[in-house]
Amino acid sequence: AQLADADSRFIVVNGLRVHYKMAGSGKPTLVLLHGFAASEFTWREVLAPLAENYTVIAFDRPASGLTERPLPGTWTGPSPYSFEAQVALVVGLMDELGVEQAVLVGNSAGGTLAVATALRHPDRVSALVLVDPAIYVGGGRFPDWLRQVMATPQMRWYGPLLLRAFVPAWGEGFGRSAWHDPAGLTPAVWAGYTRPLRAENWDRGFWEYLLTSEFPDLTARLDQVRWPTLVITGDDDRIVPTAQSVRLAAELPHAELVVIPNCGHIPQEERPAEFLAAVKGFLTSQATLTQVRK
DSSP states (O other), rough: OOTTTTTTTEEETEEEEEEEEEOOOOOOOEEOOOOTTTGGGGGGGTTTHHHSSSSEEEEEOOTTTTTTOOTTTOOOOOOOOOOHHHHHHHHHHHTTTTSSEEEEEETHHHHHHHHHHHSGGGGEEEEEEEEEEEESSBOOOOOHHHHHHSSHHHHHHHHHHHHHHHHHHHHHHHHHHTEEEEEEHHHHHHHHHGGGGGGGTTHHHHHHHHHHBBBBOOOOGGGGSSSSSSEEEETTOOTTTTTHHHHHHSSTTTTTEEEEETSSOHHHSSSSSHHHHHHHHHHHHHHHHHHHOO
């Protein structure tokens, strides 16, 4: 809480203290889902403009941002860092905030989460906006033998120490590769991304996330994604290659595609004006509004 912004809020969902931001009062409600190693900070350029027309909710997924990082022994049942728990967290947050149905806007791994949530809770989703979504890449899990090693008491102790030494340098390189123009990752932006590394147990929580979280293979179910869908990608995405977003838009039953020029993996940060135009245009199209009213 000491690291939070003036407009930050906290709420307990499924036993987890979740950090989120909420703005606007229009319809539909948009739930923004950030990608791997990011946080709600990634939506900073577009949250307020979207809130001029819609209700907008952005929150930190487990092991990210300022959401609580529980340690082993403090929960019963599935790990709160697991993918199944993250799907449940999306719907649980909607329940706590009184949101019956939402448009899920997911970037990268958040796009995977958006599609999985829609497939498992179809009545809670009215449309999808998938921003450079990690559908064909970034999935899977560590081999079982490695997960067993990572779960030992020794590695639960040493692993987070390795993360402290490794993550900052790796993260800056990864972050620069997400931009078409790496100069966009200014010192101020990098400070915003790394602020959660000052949170208690960030390293231990991230280790638990790496240990338990896995992405489902959704490729065999793409024909079931029948919600109105907007796929947005930068033309220079080097993390989720642009060609994969183009392929996804072609394989989904009801998808539109927007390719933003001179843009990398995070259009909402690098090209916010173009991102906003695409999202607002999609949501105000007659076909989409018809589906939302249903």
